[in-house]
Structures are given as structure tokens and as C-alpha cells.
Amino acid sequence: MTVSTQSVNSRYRGLILSIAAFLALIGVLLAFTFYTSSVLERNTTLVNISNKTANNAQAIIKDLFDLRSSVGEHINSPHQKRVRERLEDNTQDIDRLLISMREGSEYNDEAGNSYKIPDITTASEVAALEEAQQDWNKLKPLITAYLKGASDIRVDSSDELALAYEQAKTSSLRMNDALDKLTSEVYKETERQANTIRLIQILGVAAIFAYFLIFVFFFVRRLRDTDAEALAARRETQEIMETVNTGLFLLDKDLNIGQQHSRALNGIIGEDRLSGENFADVLRGRISDKDLKTTRQFIEQLYNPRVKEKLVDSLNPLNKVMLHNTSGEESATNRYLDFKFSRVYEDKDIARILVNVNDVSDAVYLEQRLEKERSQNDMQIEMLTTILNVNPKIINEFISNTKAHIDKMNNILKNPGSSQFELEGKLNAIYREMHSLKGEASALKLHSFTKIAADAEDKLDALQNQGKLSGNNFLPLAVHLDDLLSLSNTIETLGERINQAAPKSHASAQPMKKAAVSASLSSANHASVANQSVATASFVSGNDIDLNDDVADEQLAYYQDFAQDIAVRQGKQVQLNGHNLAHVTIPERLKKPVREISIQLLRNAVVHGIESPEARQAAGKSAIGSIDLEMQRDAQNLIIVLQDDGQGINYEGIRNKLIADGRYNSEEASTLTEGELLKTLFTSGFSTKEHADEDGGRGVGLDVIKALVKEYDGKLNVNSELGKMTRFVITLPTA
Template structure:
């Protein structure tokens, strides 16, 4: 429905009064004309009536003379009857007409039409009185004759003679009086007609003059209004052509108004905008979801019950990216900011004013500032880590990170043709990325953790998508570059801080030895499935996963203090526990005493990190659950490293909930890896194998600390690579113990 514009009636008040006065003059003239027409009609009727009286008087006298000459003729003859009837009718007519003329009464003509006779002036009154006097003398004699005129038994000659004699005397006076009356009435009517014509001429002249004056002032006012409107349009046009923002109006149907700022064409990148539908302009340039949300948002703006400030916070076009227009050349994608404001007419929402700004430069500046802020935060984070962590651990992390990146690069370079090879490639990359993330998380290097987590998200998608191709791995190269850049940054920062301090030769050598001794990842196709043996002890389930692989290095003892390593593990466990809403205490009696061979330092550290994370995330319960099970609120984790001449033994035990094999079985069914019937047939050894399978986790939601099913897979791969053994002991609701044996040579 079209909106009625709001008009200021005061502006047109003079025009309305002028038109009303003009119409009043015309109405008055028409009313006067109608009145005078009626008056003339009455005068004409009066003239006709006087003429009729005169004619009737002549007819009466003629009939009397005719009857007198025909006296003795049979009164029943047609001639006598016709004359008598006419005489009677004319006598009655004259009597009534004279009375009507004299008193200004109502008369009825032969056709039955009634007329109101006007009051006559004094001269006419004298003439009608004289005629009436003569008629009064004649009329009784006529009536006396007519009484017995057709009765043969009664003689009427005397009455007729008297009537004839009186008619001879009165006829002249009646005719003279009626002629004078007719002249007086005619003259009076003529005077009235003259007066009426004069008044009509003057009225028409006044109306015409007023019309000319009205037109003159109206045209002048119209020209002034047109000039004002033209000036306003010119000012509006100048504003619309000069303003740097896009301005336009939207109706309820989301149609753009006919007027919009010149800058809007450049901002939107479309020439034809006036009258176009707003959704058609945006379609294909923003997402369908944003387009639908925009339509709903504008509909809410037209809802008077919705607060404008409230709905403005839901604006979907706030700094939105507008993609290239279809078929438009040289039109870059840009960030636009749309502001919507209601336009009211009285209290009704008439239209929506849209203000569009190209905020691309501001957005790009914000992004650049945000990137610089992130880099500054990252450098502060790195500086904090460098200042609070043993330099040996930092150097090991840098070295290990580069080793992980090199391994992932080599894995990416290695082509895979079959689906089995691609899946093995994916698992290998996933293990390296997860190991890197674990060590970064332990050092509270959240920048590393964030990049690694993003990469794991993509790896998780690939792991669940089914069929793989070589191109699926290309986006991972970006994450590797980012990780390498961060690694170089923290290394540079460390060198700048310690540039005045002499380098510890043994530490450098140890780092070089670590880098040179870092084992390369074995292709997934070469990894043999572990052999699992289950203890028959009903209380404690003891499984041993024996993995054999060739290799070994000489032992190179480091001068690093294991007390720092224990402190590192304790901080790591507490950080994870805080994020998981748990409380833990890490204990170790042997870690600070045992000498770990140089070639096993990294693998021991990586295995310990994965075991600690697994214990906190999956083993230790929340304080509320522990207290309900009559356990201390703080969970206990024991990490022991022991060695003899042949082997190095890592043992990690927690007093948590233990391994729930029924939960593993149900998770296998939920993930679709086994049917309910097949899962029911799995024994504990087979269920434990699935627990160590890549991509399997009992955690419902993945987060920074777990849920991706990679941690135990890393441990399994490391133990296999170093030809070690893995034992898992668990008692449901009480404890879980991992025992890993690594040969020293």
C-alpha cells in the first residue's frame, strides 16, 4: 500500500481559504440566479394571469351577448349548453384569478401546474381593485342568470338582460383596468430583470476579477514553491553527489528508492540501483545465510514493537565482505558497513534509511593491528617461556619442533598411490603434529598449540572423510610454515636474550646430538600390529604390547638436572588439570636420580607427556566424582623412570577411574567401527588394541588436551620404533598403570 505523504496543512491554508471564498462567490451567484429565475417565472405567471383574466372577461361579455341574441332557443341545444358552460367557467376563473392577483396567492394553469403569484405594487393594486369593483357588479348578475338559465320552467330573460346591460357598462372599465395592470406587471418584471442582469454582470465580473487575482497570487506562490523545491532538490542532489557514504531508502518490500547518493554506485559496484530489490543486489555477493538473515533483520526494523537499538545489535551487515559483482570488471571484494535507521511519518515507520560505508581500509588496518598484536602477544608469551623455563628444555623444544616439521615435510613429499598408503601417511602426520602440540602445550606456548590444533582439525576431517587423495594434504604445508616461523622466532628471541652469556658447550653438543640422533618416522605400512597378552589376575588386567624394531644408539649422559624436568612435568599436569576442572599431584622418586641415555631423552619426554595428558584427561576424575567414590579430591599420578644395564623402564600410574572396557565397546559401536554383535564378541585384549588405534578416543568432545585418539597411538608408535615393550595394568575405579620398557642399546 502506498504511503500517504505527511502534508503541512498550514502551508496551504491561504490557498484553501481562497478556493473556499471563490466557490462561495460562485455559489452565491448561482443562488441569486436561481432566486431571480423563480421571481421572473412568477412575474411571467402574473402577466399570463392578467392576460387570461382580460381574455376571460372579453369571453364572458361575448357569451352574454350571444345568449341574449339567441334567447328563445332551446336551452338543451349544444350551442346554448356550450356557451353556458364556457360562461360559467370563465366567471369562476375571473373571480379566482382576481382574488389571487390581488392577494398574491397560488394559481393552477390548465395543465395542472401551480404558480405562486408575486405581490403587486400599489399601482397594480389600484388597477386590480378597479377591475375587481366592476367585476363585483357584473358577477352577481351573471350568477343570477346562470342559476336558472337551463331551466325552461323558470324565465331568465330579465336576469340575462340585466347581466348584458351591466356587461356593457363594466366591460370597458374591466378591460382598461386589466390592460393597465398588465402594463404595470410587465414594467415591474422588466425592472426586476434589468436589476437581475446588472447584479449578475457585477457578480460575474467580481468572480472573474477574484479569479484573476487568485490565479496571479497562486501562480506566484507556485513559482516560489517550485523555486524552493528546485533549490531543495538541487541541495539534495549536491549532497547526494558530494557525500562519501552510500545513502538510500528501503521500503517494506526491500525495494531501493529512486534517489540515492552518487557514492553508492562506487561502493556497491553496480550502476543500476534505483528501484532494484535490495536482496537481488546482494544475492551472490554475500552468503545465502547472511542474505536470509538480512531480510529477517529488516522485517524486524519495520516491527514497531521491536526496539531499534536492540535490533541494531543483530545487524548481519556489520563490516560484511561484499564479493565481486557478477560480470563486473575491476570491482574488488571489499568490506562494507551497513547502518539501518527508521524513517517515521507521524508515528508510523515509513521507510528504512540505509547508510553504507566502505570500511575495507579500516578492516585491513584492524587485521594488520590484530596480527601485530598477536605477534606481540606471541613474543611476550615466548619471552615468558624463555625466562621461566630451563634453556635446555627450550633448546630441546626448538630442536624437536624442527625434527617434527622435517618429518612431516618428508611424509608429505613421499607420494602415496594406494588408499592404505595415504591413510598411513595421514596417521604418521597426525602423530607428529600431536607430539609437537603436546610439548608446546607443556611449555604454555599457546601460539604453537593453536596452529597445531588447527592442523589437527583438518587432519581429523581427512581421517573421517573416507577416501583420500594427495591433494588433501596440500593445506597442511601452510601450518608447517607457520610452525617453523614460530620456532625460528623463539630461537632468535632466545639468542638475543642470551647473546651476552657464553654458550654452554655441553648443552650445544647435546642439542646437536639430539638433532642428529632423532629417529626418522617409519612408514605406516612397515608398522607391525602389536602382540597383546592379558594377565589372568581377576583384579588387575595386565597387558603387554611387545614391539620390535631394529636400532639403537650409544648412551650420552647429559648434565641437565632432572629436577627441572620433574618441575616441568608437574606444571604441565597442573595446567591440564586446571583446564579440565580437576586437581592432581604428580610424584616421582626416581626421575631426578636416573641417567637417561641421550638418544632416549626425547622419546622418554614425549612418552611421558602423552602418558601424563592421558592420565589427567581420561584417568583422574573430577573432585566431586572422586569424593563421591570416597577418594581424595586431589588425584595422584606417579611417574617413575628406572634403569639397569639393559633397559630403561618408564612407569606412570594414576589412582583414577581405570579402563572401562564396556565404555570402549559402546564407543566402538557409536563410531560405527563395529556392529553391536561384533563388539559384544571382543575380549579385553582386542578392546585394548582398539584403545591404542589411531583416531579412537573415549572422550566425547575434542579439545586442546585430548579427544582426538592420537596420544596412545604416538606411544604405541614410539615403543615400536625403539623395539620396546608396553604393559597396561588397570583396575576399574581404582587405578591405571602404564609400564614402558625401552632398550638402552
């Protein structure tokens, strides 16, 4: 339930105005009290001054009587002098007091105290003061005349003293009466003012008390109504929170969950208590540490007013995130949750973050299922395209070779290995088989095969680099072999269906022959002239099969397509030329190794031998690299020759790579001959390519060639000239 800002402001405006009126009433009463206090203080001062004046008049009579009683005493005696000084001071003091009361001026006493004497304004007060002034005017000249000669021994002042004394008896009494009248008038006025003050204070207090009662009654009722509205709003909010099937809660800057949240949140998150808990603690262990750190940073940015909400929303790390099960129950499964974050503003400040979370597991599983089906459809379309565009014999050979590779890898996996040497040999053997299978699949553009094989190669490469091996390290490879076998069976089934549905006279589709293609520079190195024999082996002779011109053209197109795909990925341009492919008979048992060797040699030439177009032109060569594939046959041997006009073998580059990989130190590497350096190119796991990719860099291709040549008792000859060419000559006995 939402309460408008306007109604809230109106409610508080009334409260503020009521309190202001209440305070104003109190302020008026206090102001009046202060005013009446000042009036009372003025009257008190006036009374004190009047009494002081009367007291001074009495003192004057006393001093005159004292002086008259001490006639005959020396005039400069201490007693005489003290009385005369007191008489003179009192005379001056009465004079100042009367003037101050008449004019309302400031009066300073002997002690240095200052009094502000108020003006006398009422007629009775003025008359009383005037009467006292007249009597003083009669007495003052006589006292002044006496004091003028009283201190001179040569002057007789007794007469002046007698006159002053006689006049003082009359004037002082009349002054006292006048000042008493003045004091009585002031007292009467003070009493009237006090009564008025009491009345006004009683009325003011009564008004304040009545206003307070009204105020309390009105606002208690308003508060009760507000509480009822808040209760109704809370009830509505609670009903919403209990009804919605999404998780709703608020987050503060410290990632603390608010006290109110939807009931569905507990079930979605899988926690019984969430109110007041830290959001990061709830997610810890259920998502990765990296996602948790990113979530913290993401929410910090949401609280940053300078960052636009739409912009930061695209960086949400909890969009369809998998929440791991931490309950320990086997029946519980991981779920996918989708968190949406929105800012909550108070005025223009970001006060909270509203989080809406939904369980999207079903939708994600459906997407995954659809994606899997889509991938399978794409895979089948890919396979159909290959089947329809490649000679059926090549497809059948691929299926047969794939199964042979898989069987061989299965047999290798089954063979136990106890020592590190045996496990490393087992690893290298599987690596070679997987690399050969990937090469054939890549040549047929079967990317599904290629991806599975490439993933398996990544795991094999990691095993090569981890050092110590164990039998359990090979277990995950079984999954890849099952996937490859499944794909092989699928393409075989599709091929059989197409062959059954096709007319008997249907000729296989002929692929287009391609010449120059383009691709990216790889840091492969081949260099100066060498002619090295690598390995020999023997085999049992097989049957010879003639290749007609169509099949020869199919073989050439097959290799050209393969070279084209690699060149495109590597950013290079190549021209593959075939020689004598139509006139050479290949024994049945040599068809598989010939194809594998040719594929590996082609990949090696494009990836490592041919330079980029820019590098070739800078070296004065044509931008298009030339590769020649030739097959020869004599009475005893089948000879495969592959030559490229690339950069040749760089032996110093091999030497530096061996040092960089830590296989040799600088001193040991400097003693290696070109033959020894060349042999390292054919060892498993060594490559001069800086970064591995789909086409090379793992150091397996030449190892595959070496293994095949040894398996068939053949010979391998390498001839290279730095910056000009590299030629591989493979000799395989036919008998």
C-alpha cells in the same frame, strides 16, 4: 539546501486563502443567480396564473352565451349538462386563483399539478388584483344563482341566465383589464430584475476574471521564485554530492536506491550505474548470502517504528564488510566498506533510509597489520615467558622435537599415495605427529603453537570424516607446517639471544610446583578391570643420561603445570604425584617418546579418566582426582606407569559409541570382547568424548601412544576397574 517547514506552510497557506477567496466570489455570484432565478420563476408563475384567470373569465362569457343561445333545449341534454359543468368548474377555478394570488397559497390544477403562487406585494399589483376581485364579486353571485336552479326542470332559470350573461359582458372585460395591468406590472418588475441580474453578473464575471488574472500573475511569479529557489537548492545539493568523498544515497522500503546520490558512490561501490538500482542486487555476489539476508532483515527493522534506531544500529551487518571484486581484473582487490544507516522522517513517519558508505580498506588493513604485529608481540612475550620459566634443556628438546615432527610430516606429505588405504595411513600418520606436537606445546603453554596445531587438527579431522581422499587434500597443511617452523625458529632465536646476554653462572628459573587444580566434566569413559597387551616393537639402544634432582623437579613441575592447564579448561581438580623421577636414567633416544607418551597419558587421564568434583563427591570420592606418574628401570626396560583414581573404562559406553558412529550394528557390537573394545580406543579418529575441544575428543592421543610403543618395540598394558581406577603400563626396551 533545507527549506523550513514553517515557510512551506506559509506559502501554501497563502495559496489556500487565495483559492478560498476566489471560490467564495464565485459562490456569491452563483447564490445571487439562484436567487434571481427564483424571483423570475415567481414572476413567471404569477403571470401564468393571471393569464389563466383571464382565460377562465373569457370561458365563462362563452359558456353563458352558449347556454343562452340554447334556451329551449332540454336542460338534461348532454350539451346543456357539459356546458353547465364547465361553467361551474371555471367559476370555482377563478375563485381559487384569485384567493391564491391574494394570499400567496398553493394552487392545484385539474391535471394535479401543484403551483406555489407568490405573494403580491407591490401597490399597483395589489390594486389591479383588487379591481379584478370586485368585478368577480359582482359576477359570481349571478352565476351561482343561475346554476342553483339550472338543472331543475321545474324551475325557470332564464332570467338568472340573462342577468349573469349581461353582467359577464361587463365584468369579464373589466377583469381582463385589471389582470392585464397586473401582468404588465409583473413584466415591468421582471424586466427591472433581469437588468439588475445582468449588471451584477457582468460585474461579478469581470471581478472573477480580474481576480483570476491577479491570482495567476501573483502565483506564477511565486512559482518562478520557488523554481529558482529549488534550482539553487538542487545546484547546492549537486555540488555537495559531487564534492563529498563519501557515498551518500537514499533507500526506500523495497531497497531501491534513490535517483540522487554522491559522485563518490560509484567509485566506492565500483558500479557505473546505481540510481534506481536495487541495493540487494548491487551487493549480490559481493558479500555472502548470509550477510545479504541479514542486511534485508536489518533494513526491514529500520523501517519498523517500534524498533529503536540506536538498538538496531548495533546489529548492522555491513559494518566494515569486505566487498568482493567481481570485475574479473586481477589487479582489482577486495575492499572493506563501512555502511551507516539513518532514518529520514516525514512528520513522524519513516520515509527513507539515508545510507553513508565509506571505503575503510586502508584502516582495516592497518588494523590487521597492527593486530598481526600485536599478535607477534604477544607471541614473543609468551615465548619469552616460557624461555625464562622453563629449563633450557626442555626448551631445546621442544625445539628439536618440533623440527623433528615437522620434518617427519613433510616427509609424509612428500610420499605419494595412490590408494585410499595409503592416503588414510598418510592422514593418520600426520595426525599423530601434529597431535604430539600440540601436546608438547600445550605443556609449555605455547598457545601460538597450540592454536596453529589445533587448526591443522580441525582440517585433518574434517579429512577423516569426508570419506574419499585425494592428494590435493593435503596441500593446505603445508601452510600450517611453515607457520609452526617459523614459530620454532623464532623461539630458538630468542633463546639464543637470552643465553648470549645472560651471565655464565645464571641458573635457569625454577617454575612453581602446583598441586590441585580445577576444570569441566568431559564425557570420557573408562571401565571394569582389564589387563590387555596391545603392541610390541624393537629399537637400537642409545646412551643413558642421569637426571639430577633439580632436573627431576623440573620435569615434575612441567607435567604438573600441563595437568593443571587441562584441568582448568575441563572444570576438574587433580593432584599429580611423581614417583622415582629423580632416580631413573632415560636413554637419549627414549627421552622424546617418553615425554610424548607421558603427555598423552596425562591428557587422557585428566580429560577422560578423572570425573568432575561433583561427580566424584556423589560417588563418595575426594573432589580432587589423584594421578600417579611413575618411571621404573631394570636391566632391559624402561617402564612408564600412569594411574588415576577416576571412573575407569566403560566398555558398554564404548560399545554404544561404536553403534552411534555407525561402525557396527547392534548385533555385531554385542559380540565384541573387552579386548576388542579396548583396541578400538587406540584406533585413529575414535573417541568417547561427545564434543572435540583443545584437549581431546578427536581420537588421536591413544593412537599416538600406540604408534610410539610400536615404533620402539614396546609393550602396552591397560588395567581398569569401573568407577575406581585406570592404569597404563608402558614398557620400552632400553637395548
